Amino acid sequence: MSEIKEILSTIQSEQRKAVLEHEAKMILKKMGILIPPSTLAQSKEEAIEAAGNFGYPVVMKLMSKEVIHKTDYGAVVINLHSEDAVKSTYDDFMTRFADMDVAGVLVEKMVNKGLELIIGTNTDPTFGPVILFGVGGVMVEAIKDVVFRICPTSQPQALQAIEEIKAKILLDGFRGMPKVDKEQLSKLIVKLSELAWEYKEYIAEMDINPVIANEDGIFPVDARIILK
């Protein structure tokens, strides 16, 4: 059994539909997708060590199966610039979420600002797994600038999809913003489409939002997978 299958079936055996972010990122990593460096810290010391290793600023996110919409709970703190900030955030999490089943605190190197994109998958009743690419961020459902392809998709199809969003001008270095590496972006779309296709018995929906594209590259910053 592949490692990804193992992770997915373990979660399923726990009667969970929502894959936690650190688990989702582990799956992406095993698909060969480059993700920002992160560690699931089990103690304050581990959190401090990880932050020191990655270099500041970092982001801290509380991982708990009882906290699915992390921002609604204040379970995501960004832009932490010092060891003190990491310490106090850790303490704050432990106080506020004391009664919850906490899997750990995800300490992650903060990705520089950039263009926020979304890549997601869904199970369509007619076409099976489909992949979506478009303008991401919190306003994604309001902006609705997205394009679909069938999974698995090929790189030429993905490249074509990238050219089809209305805001494609944003990808070509709009007003001093960095040019998006479309080659790398299309490869990410292909890999996620392969993930959704190969594990279609498990995966119902997936949101990689935002995917941040900046001068350093393309980074899946948040990942959500919903199982069937």
Added chain:
Amino acid sequence: MTVKLENFFNAESFCVVGASTTPNKPGNVVAYNFVHSFPGKTYLVNPKGGELFENKLYHSVLDIEDKIDAACIIVPARFAPSALQECGKKGIKNIIVTTGGFSEIGEEGEKLQQQMFDIMKEYEINVIGPNCLGLYSPALGYDTMFLPASKLKRPSNGPVSIFTQSGAFGAAFIDQLSRLGSGRWVSKFISYGNASDINETDSLEYVGNDVDTKMILIYLEDFKNGREFMKKAREISLRKPIMGIKANRTETGAKAGASHTAALSANDVIVDDLLNDAGIIRVITWDQLEDCVLAFGTQPLPLGDRVAIVTDGGGAGVMASDMVSDCNLKLAKFSEDVQKKLDETFPSFYATGNPIDITGSATAEDYRIALESVYNDPNVDSVVNICIPVIPDLDIEEYIKISRELAKRKEKPFVTALVGGEEADYATIELLKEDIPAFESPGRAVKALGMLTDYTKYLQKHGVDPRTIQMEDQK
């Protein structure tokens, strides 16, 4: 592997089960069609026996001694399973069931269709229908359309193959094509109804491989096998154009899910993107579908998106220009010598940019000069010829002649819009008689070019030279 539909169209013997002696009844019409047009052997079955159109009426298919390649069952739904079973026993492998009253009417019909399905499996029968018009091919003398020719006119042989989920759509469109221009349009027509067996994907595969099919026109409301359909379409659309209607656009909105992706997954949004990805030109209105047939069926593909407009009316020219940009086309910039010629030839009150406006003073000769100049200009990929024929000095016969000649050169697409009343109608009809694409508004003419150009762009993106696609029949 042979494609299922080949065995239907290639049948050398055909049996009409339910051949009726009552004029204009479905079973009577289909029997008439086959007895009079089908070059192979036709057998008619009616339990009452007797004779019809000088052919024997067999009591049962089992009484027929010869081998039968295909059959059409036209009996009331409740008798259809037993008719199918007899055909199965007889060893007929390809059967069209035109009768309605199955899954489309609810639970009871669903049961009947299931019964049919079981028989189909037991005898390994390929079925078209139920609840459909079946097949039509004028070149093959094959016609299970059960509506009498006095009502439903039949188009004759041509480059277009059509498949449709809705029989009523099919009937209307077939009828419409019979009076479009020469009426020489249809290669194969497939109406598969409830798709108990043969569906949109089988139909696409068949017409995709069929050498006589130069362009494919579809009407769908849903997909039985969407993934396979898109896969096949992606491959076929690089060889011949596929265009059509996917109706039911508002069927289901996105279901609320836990992810943004699910929330954005409205059925039609996905369909639209996937059709686009597969190179299928999506048509929204009925009018556009007919315009597609005219444009794709008579004109070559453009090699680019640069359009020239010639008009005798400013407003029509401006509206056409607007449509040019709506259809992601560009107004061509004429080459230097063409521009020079236009400037030198025409009086200063004619506008010689693009659109060229030869005004209410235009003569047929002015049209000839303007149209020929832009047609010959290598900077122009396609031409829109607009005429409001109310102007006093225009010799309409001469104008028609010039338009006809250019449209027949087929070096680049040439479309005409005639705007107005009686005189415009007259010229339109004269042009259409010879399958020259002529439309009643500038918008429709430009939109037709837009669809041709969309296909060119798709081919070019996939590394295919549009010149390799031979669409129009050499009529």
